Amino acid sequence: MSAAPRDPVAVALWVFLGAVGVYMLAPLAFVAIDSFNPSTYGTFPLSGLTLRWYQNVLQVPDFRIGLQNSFLVGIGATALALVLGTLAAYGLARYRFRHRDLLRSYLLLPIIVPAIVFGAALFLLYIRVGLYGTLTGLVLGHALLGLPFVISITTASLQTTGREYEEAAMDLGANPLVTFFAVTVPSIRTGLTVSALFAFVTSWDQVEVSLFITRPRNNTLPIAMFNYEQNYQDPTLAAISALLIAFAVLLVLVAVSILKTQEYRRLVQRE
Amino acid sequence: MSPTYAATPRGARGRSLALTGLLGPATVFLAAVLLVALCILLVNSAYHFTGTQVQPTLTFEAYRHFFTDPFYAGVVWQEIRLAVTTTAICLVVGYPTAYAITKIRRPGWVIAAYILIFSPLLTSSIVRAYGWLVVLARGGLVNWALLRLHLVAAPVRLLFDVTGVTVALVHVLLPFTVFPILSVLLRTDPALREAAADLGATRLQGFFRITWPLSFPGLYAAAQLTFVLAMNAYVTPQLLGGGRVQVLPLLIYENISDLDWPLAAVEATVLIVLVWATMLGSNLLFRRRLATLEDRR
Amino acid sequence: MSTGRPREASALPAVELEHVHKWYGSIHAVRGISLRILQNEFFSLLGPSGCGKTTVLRMISGFETPTEGTVYLKGEVANAIPPYRRDTNLIFQHLALFPHLDVYDNIAFGLRLRRLPRPEIARKVRAALELVDLVGYDTRRIHQLSGGQKQRIAIARALVNEPAVLLLDEPLGALDLRLRIQMQVELKEIQHRVGTTFVYVTHDQTEAMTMSDRIAVMNHGFVEQIGTSRDVYERPRTRFVATFLGDSNLLEAQVESSNADQTVLRAGAARLIGPADAGATPGSSVTLCVRPERLRFAGAGTASGGDDGNRLDARVRDAIFKGAVIEYRLVTESGARLILQAHADAARPVEPGAAVTVTWRKEDGVLLTE
Numbered sequence: 001m002s003a004a005p006r007d008p009v010a011v012a013l014w015v016f017l018g019a020v021g022v023y024m025l026a027p028l029a030f031v032a033i034d035s036f037n038p039s040t041y042g043t044f045p046l047s048g049l050t051l052r053w054y055q056n057v058l059q060v061p062d063f064r065i066g067l068q069n070s071f072l073v074g075i076g077a078t079a080l081a082l083v084l085g086t087l088a089a090y091g092l093a094r095y096r097f098r099h100r101d102l103l104r105s106y107l108l109l110p111i112i113v114p115a116i117v118f119g120a121a122l123f124l125l126y127i128r129v130g131l132y133g134t135l136t137g138l139v140l141g142h143a144l145l146g147l148p149f150v151i152s153i154t155t156a157s158l159q160t161t162g163r164e165y166e167e168a169a170m171d172l173g174a175n176p177l178v179t180f181f182a183v184t185v186p187s188i189r190t191g192l193t194v195s196a197l198f199a200f201v202t203s204w205d206q207v208e209v210s211l212f213i214t215r216p217r218n219n220t221l222p223i224a225m226f227n228y229e230q231n232y233q234d235p236t237l238a239a240i241s242a243l244l245i246a247f248a249v250l251l252v253l254v255a256v257s258i259l260k261t262q263e264y265r266r267l268v269q270r271e
Numbered sequence: 272m273s274p275t276y277a278a279t280p281r282g283a284r285g286r287s288l289a290l291t292g293l294l295g296p297a298t299v300f301l302a303a304v305l306l307v308a309l310c311i312l313l314v315n316s317a318y319h320f321t322g323t324q325v326q327p328t329l330t331f332e333a334y335r336h337f338f339t340d341p342f343y344a345g346v347v348w349q350e351i352r353l354a355v356t357t358t359a360i361c362l363v364v365g366y367p368t369a370y371a372i373t374k375i376r377r378p379g380w381v382i383a384a385y386i387l388i389f390s391p392l393l394t395s396s397i398v399r400a401y402g403w404l405v406v407l408a409r410g411g412l413v414n415w416a417l418l419r420l421h422l423v424a425a426p427v428r429l430l431f432d433v434t435g436v437t438v439a440l441v442h443v444l445l446p447f448t449v450f451p452i453l454s455v456l457l458r459t460d461p462a463l464r465e466a467a468a469d470l471g472a473t474r475l476q477g478f479f480r481i482t483w484p485l486s487f488p489g490l491y492a493a494a495q496l497t498f499v500l501a502m503n504a505y506v507t508p509q510l511l512g513g514g515r516v517q518v519l520p521l522l523i524y525e526n527i528s529d530l531d532w533p534l535a536a537v538e539a540t541v542l543i544v545l546v547w548a549t550m551l552g553s554n555l556l557f558r559r560r561l562a563t564l565e566d567r568r
Numbered sequence: 569m570s571t572g573r574p575r576e577a578s579a580l581p582a583v584e585l586e587h588v589h590k591w592y593g594s595i596h597a598v599r600g601i602s603l604r605i606l607q608n609e610f611f612s613l614l615g616p617s618g619c620g621k622t623t624v625l626r627m628i629s630g631f632e633t634p635t636e637g638t639v640y641l642k643g644e645v646a647n648a649i650p651p652y653r654r655d656t657n658l659i660f661q662h663l664a665l666f667p668h669l670d671v672y673d674n675i676a677f678g679l680r681l682r683r684l685p686r687p688e689i690a691r692k693v694r695a696a697l698e699l700v701d702l703v704g705y706d707t708r709r710i711h712q713l714s715g716g717q718k719q720r721i722a723i724a725r726a727l728v729n730e731p732a733v734l735l736l737d738e739p740l741g742a743l744d745l746r747l748r749i750q751m752q753v754e755l756k757e758i759q760h761r762v763g764t765t766f767v768y769v770t771h772d773q774t775e776a777m778t779m780s781d782r783i784a785v786m787n788h789g790f791v792e793q794i795g796t797s798r799d800v801y802e803r804p805r806t807r808f809v810a811t812f813l814g815d816s817n818l819l820e821a822q823v824e825s826s827n828a829d830q831t832v833l834r835a836g837a838a839r840l841i842g843p844a845d846a847g848a849t850p851g852s853s854v855t856l857c858v859r860p861e862r863l864r865f866a867g868a869g870t871a872s873g874g875d876d877g878n879r880l881d882a883r884v885r886d887a888i889f890k891g892a893v894i895e896y897r898l899v900t901e902s903g904a905r906l907i908l909q910a911h912a913d914a915a916r917p918v919e920p921g922a923a924v925t926v927t928w929r930k931e932d933g934v935l936l937t938e
Contacts (some may be wrong), residue, residue, distance in 0.1 A: 009474070011369040020368050020445075021387040027402025027442065028394060030412055034405045043410030082295040091293030095286070107297055109307060114503040114546060116520040117539040120527050121308035124315055124536075144304050147297065167631055170651045172678035172729065176289075179652075181679075186668040205395040208505050212525065225397050229404075229510055238405065242396040242557035252386055255654035 009180075028245055048199065053239035062217070063240060066224035071136050072135055073220060074203040077142035081199040084143070085150025090184070090189035092151070093158035094166075108148045115145070115208035123212035134217030146199030153198065157191025158184075197255070274281075283320065316536030325532050333533035343522075347541070353433065353508075354501035357440045358448075361497045364441070364446035366490065372449075374455045389446050394485040396443055400510040402428065403439040407511075431513020439507045444500050448493045455489025456482070491557050499546050519545075580643040580839040582607045582733050582765040585812055588637035590623050597623045599789035600637070605733075605767060612768045612776040615786035616812070622661075622737060627670050629658045629735050629765060640750075642732060650762060652681075658735040662742070663718055665710045671721055672706040678729040681843045687873040696724035699758065703746065716747050721759065734767045740775065752778050773813045777801065785809045802859075805938050810857045817863065817906045818936075819856040821847035823848045830930055836902040841877050855936040860895065860907040862932035873913065878933070880926045884918055899925075 037043075038050040056207045057063055092104055110118070122141050124134065131137035165187055168181040185192070214223050229237050319330040337343050374386045375480040391399060406412045414426040429435050459482065467477040505520040512521075519542045526535035579694050581604040590598035598620040605611045613621040624634040627639055629652035639646045646654065657678070665674050675696055677687045697703045705713070713721065715756035719739060726734055736755075740748045756779050759766050775782050777797040783796045785808070793805045804810035807818065821833035821840060824850070831842040833856060842856050843847075866879060882898040894917060900905040906928060918924060 010374070013367065016367050017384065020364060021384075023392055024387055024442065024445065026412075027399055027406055027439075029393065030357040030405045031398060031402040039410075041408070041410060042411050043408075044415040049487055083299055087293045088297035091290055093294075095290055097290060103294065103298070105302060109301065111546070112499070112550065113309070114520070114539075114542055116503060116505045117312070117543055118305065118308070118521050120523050120535055120539050121312035122304070123527060124311045124532065125304070125308040128311070140304055144301065147301070156828075164660050164662060164664040165666060167651070168658075168660055168666070169677065171629060171656075171658045172725070173652045173681040174677075175650075175652050178681065183666060186666075189668075201393060207395070207397060208503075208520070212503075212527065222397055224394050225395070226506070226510075229397060229401055233404070237401050241394075243392055244398055248390065252390050252428065253391055263461070270399060 007102050009021040031238050032242045032245060035242040037235050037238070040234045053235040054243075056234075057240045057243070058168050060224075060228070060236065062219060062224040062228070063221065064136050065217070066219050066221035066257075069135065069138070069219065070204060070221040073142055074140035074200050075139045076135070077203040078138060078196050078199040080143035081146035081150045082192065082196055085147050085195065085199075087153050089151050089154035089158055090180075093155045094163060102153075111148045115206075116267055118145075119209040119212035122209060126213050132213060133218060137213050138210060138220065141213060142203035142206055143199075144200045145206065145209065149198040149202065150195040153195045154188060154191050157188040161187045197251075311538055312536045315532045316540055318533045320531050320533045323532060333531075336534065337537045343538075346517045346522060347545070348517060349433075349516070350502060351545075353437065353440070353516070354498050355516065357437055357444060357501040358494055358498045360437070360441050361444050361448040362490065362494055365493060366452055366486075367446055368445075369449045369452040369456055369489075372453055374400050391442065392446050395509070396506040399443060400439055400507055403435065403442070403511060407435050407438070417536040431510060431515055433512075433516055435511045436508050436516050440501060440504055443504070443507055444497050447500055448497045451492040452486060452498065455486050455492075459485050472490050482559050491553070493551060495553055498549060502542070502549075514521040574639045580607070582609070582642060584640040584643075585624070585768065585792055586638045586640070587629075587767050588624070588627065588634045588639060590620070590627065590632060591635045597789055598627075598634075601789075601791050603784055603791060604795060608763050608767055610756070610766045610779055610781045612770060612780040612783045613786055614707075614770055614776040614783050614812075616771055619786040620789040620811055621771075621845050625658070625767065625769050626680075628733070629656050630654045655669050655732040657729055657731040657733075658737065659722050659726050659739045659785050661737045661739065663722040663739065663878070665718060665722055665725070665857070666813050667710050668685055669710075670706070670774055671710070674710065674721060675725045675728050677725065677806065683728075692728050693724075696728040697707070699727065699761070700724045705708060706790050711783045716751065719743065719751055720754075723755070727758070727762060731764065732770050733767060735812050736766065736768045738933060740770075748775070755779060774910050777813070785812060787812070790801075801883060803934055804857060804936065807855060807857075810934070810936060815907050817858045817860065819858070819904060820856055821856050822877075823852050823854055825850055838880055838902075839877070840933075841930040842933045842935050848935055857934045857936055858932055860892075860909040862928050863906065863907070863908040863926050864928065865910070866927040878930065880906070882926055884920050884922045884924060886920055887917060898924065900926075 033046070035053055036049045036051070037046050038052075038181045039046075088107055092100065092107075118141075122137075126132040126134075126137050131140070159186075165183050166179050169183040170176070174182060205222060206220070207226055210220050210223050212224070214220060219227070225237060225240060279430075281485050307342070314326065316333055317329045319326045319328050319332060356358070368388065372381065372388070375381050375384060404411075408414070409426045409430075411429075413429060417423045417427065429438075463481050464477050465487070467481050468474075472480060503520060505524065508516045508518050509521055509524075519538050523535045523542070524536045526532070526538065583605040585601050585603050588598055588601045589596070589715075601620075601624060603713065603879075606900070613624055615621045623632060627634055630646070632648055633647055641649075641654065643654065651658075666677070669677070672693055675693045676689050679692055684692070693706070697705065700723055702717060702720055702724070703719070705721075710718065722739065724934060727796055740751050741753060752775055755766075759779075768776070768779065779861075782794060782796055782798060783800050785792045785800055787808045793800050793809045794804070800809055801813050804813065804816075810816040810818065819835050820842070821835040824832040824834050824839075826832070826844065828844055831848045833840040833842055833852075833854065835856070840856060842854075847852075848854055880900050882900045884896055885899055886897040888895045888897070889912065892912060893909045894912050896908040896918065898908060900906060903921075
């Protein structure tokens with residue numbers, strides 16, 4: 001903190017930050033606790049501990065299918081957004097042309113269209129072209145939502161890298177294609193990783209758009225959970241949520257360790 | 272000097288070919304999916320709904336229905352109130368949070384604070400809504416604590432009401448409020464505060480004369496983002512509102528399910544117009560103030 | 569100049585620019601430059617930032633195409649040849665050593681693209697490391713190298729491809745002064761050993777004069793003068809060249825008369841004698857340029873015979889000790905400011921405030937007509 005540890009302003013800020021932290025973590029922590037709650041209606045305090053909700057997760061076919069679909073759609077959408085977004089970002093970062101800012105705003109449009117509106121519109125489009133209820137339809141919709149993240153992160157990453165390395169490669173005889181894969185991609189590796197993570201998480205947690213374009217019995221995991229929550233509200237949902245939180249914690253730990261090694265590398269580089 | 276460099280410096284034709292190859296796919300993809308879908312939606316808003324199906328004749332009756340029935344005005348009003356309340360709470364909580372994070376010295380604690388504030392982003396809004404269901408339920412944690420502390424005689428209803436939706440929505444949106452403020456605060460040169468102190472400003476004066484005005488662009492961006500996201504929220508009001516919190520996103524899904532696509536399309540159009548008008552309006556309103564701030568930077 | 573191409577190979581300049589212009593939108597960065605860089609020459613483009621020197625270099629390396637005019641490499645039109653098909657290599661201002669590759673892979677980058685057999689690549693990389701005196705550094709990462717080592721790896725990475733022309737874009741800018749001077753000597757030595765044409769861009773006149781066979785002094789997109797270091801220093805043709813390369817005393821004057829032997833000038837009340845100059849017509853305004861080290865204090869007893877009649881009365885404002893020399897700042901009766909450099913071991917220093925008479929030989933003056 002800014003001054004001596006007993007500085008009242010500093011103490012107040014600490015206490016405040018602690019309270020916000022409790023507020024942020026409380027629902028997640030109690031989801032985890034509730035997943036062991038023997039009471040069907042999630043009453044507190046717990047009267048014991050049980051694992052039957054975890055067993056129940058495996059028995060709900062909707063969750064199994066949803067998990068599988070979510071993985072497939074997430075990977076497909078991430079790949080598509082990453083390819084289209086990286087190409088576009090390269091064009092935006094490395095070329096100057098008329099209406100570039102306009103084109104950039106256009107490509108970021110999916111961010112400012114309310115997801116629920118996009119979902120409704122996509123539903124009306126998909127029932128006309130036969131994409132309703134298909135995984136392809138989900139991949140296209142989710143890729144579109146991930147695209148702005150990929151474009152903005154990758155553009156920023158390209159801009160900070162500068163083009164000197166690319167010019168050096170070309171000067172040494174690499175044509176533009178070789179240059180892109182031998183120099184550009186390795187130098188924006190971190191940006192691409194973060195983009196991919198964002199695109200995947202966007203798809204993985206997507207509710208509003210998926211809601212409109214999935215068929216019953218062939219849902220993504222969030223939609224399966226959404227339906228279950230509206231119908232049952234027993235701790236089975238807590239169990240699967242706890243599993244997802246554990247997955248997210250794992251992601252955070254991986255991200256932190258990556259960040260730490262990068263920080264370390266930066267320090268070494270500075271010498 | 273700013274060189275107009277091209278990856279293939281072989282004249283205008285090679286350049287435009289490369290540009291088409293790079294930007295074409297994303298542009299076409301966006302047009303083919305997003306723009307076409309939005310156009311279909313817009314066209315549908317003008318169609319006739321018989322009560323069981325949609326007929327492709329332009330009647331605009333859904334618009335008339337939406338703008339004459341006071342029910343919809345009530346929904347829009349409730350939605351705006353919810354979004355404003357949520358945004359206000361987020362700013363009041365988010366600004367000191369961001370400020371406190373910038374004052375942390377130990378790198379380990381900084382990482383911990385980041386995880387605390389931003390990790391909920393990695394969990395689905397459904398999981399978080401369920402979490403609040405657990406915490407706020409009749410037999411949930413908060414009621415249990417209130418009863419044990421003898422603050423209430425019988426369980427209080429916290430769920431399925433605007434209160435519960437607001438509490439959960441603030442939780443969902445707080446990271447989006449903190450982030451813009453935090454990034455502006457981190458960019459502010461700490462030497463400015465030191466200079467102010469050197470010139471005789473107390474800590475309070477230093478804060479209100481230096482930090483606060485310089486953080487305004489972040490505050491503004493945070494307010495805009497939070498408000499827009501609150502207007503668009505679907506999952507939280509649906510799961511925690513218990514039918515008592517009616518907002519446009521809920522109506523849109525309901526009407527699509529009931530096959531009344533024209534009405535859903537009108538509601539969607541109104542939502543987009545509301546959101547975009549807010550963004551545009553606040554941009555225009557604050558542009559001059561922001562511009563002078565940018566100059567001062 | 570433009571006819572009879574292609575010429576005989578042996579007589580061909582390594583690089584030739586013909587009336588080259590470069591526009592960036594409405595900015596005219598290079599304004600009609602023509603120059604020839606000979607084979608095995610160490611040629612410098614010298615000028616302040618924004619003078620267009622880097623743009624010229626980038627047009628030679630292929631990263632920019634001239635808006636007008638022609639770039640020839642070994643007599644062949646090169647305007648549209650992309651950088652990766654040119655027989656030139658560039659050492660970048662910030663070196664651009666690939667951070668994700670180690671030293672060996674950096675140097676081997678160009679060779680691998682040419683699909684040379686593995687043993688040959690290994691042999692060439694080793695030879696390049698020997699050339700820059702960094703044998704054994706193959707597996708180092710770029711961030712583990714010091715500034716000077718990075719510099720040498722960049723040189724090795726470019727020279728290993730045996731380019732016809734090596735282009736250098738202010739590569740020593742980031743080094744501290746000592747290392748810079750050491751690298752200047754090394755670069756010159758390396759150039760002697762490999763015998764490649766070097767084109768060197770810099771804003772540092774000392775650097776250019778230390779290393780170059782010839783220098784092109786650039787300003788505002790034009791080449792003001794091309795010549796050897798001695799030429800451009802001792803016989804500047806324009807005010808800009810005279811002031812950009814070292815200190816000069818510039819005296820505004822009118823031509824009174826001129827003949828094949830000398831030019832007689834009038835500057836205020838003083839009558840000055842300059843060298844003969846065909847461009848000096850009686851009545852025209854000229855600038856007489858005299859380098860500080862060419863000015864002398866006229867001894868009390870010296871007759872006007874040894875100084876061709878150039879005498880200016882002045883007062884010493886300041887004397888700055890600079891090690892080998894003492895630099896005197898003077899102001900003449902008419903208010904003109906002069907700099908005079910004298911050896912520090914000269915009989916006795918002149919104290920500030922003293923009234924002095926300054927003199928110089930007529931052939932030490934240069935008439936600037938622009």
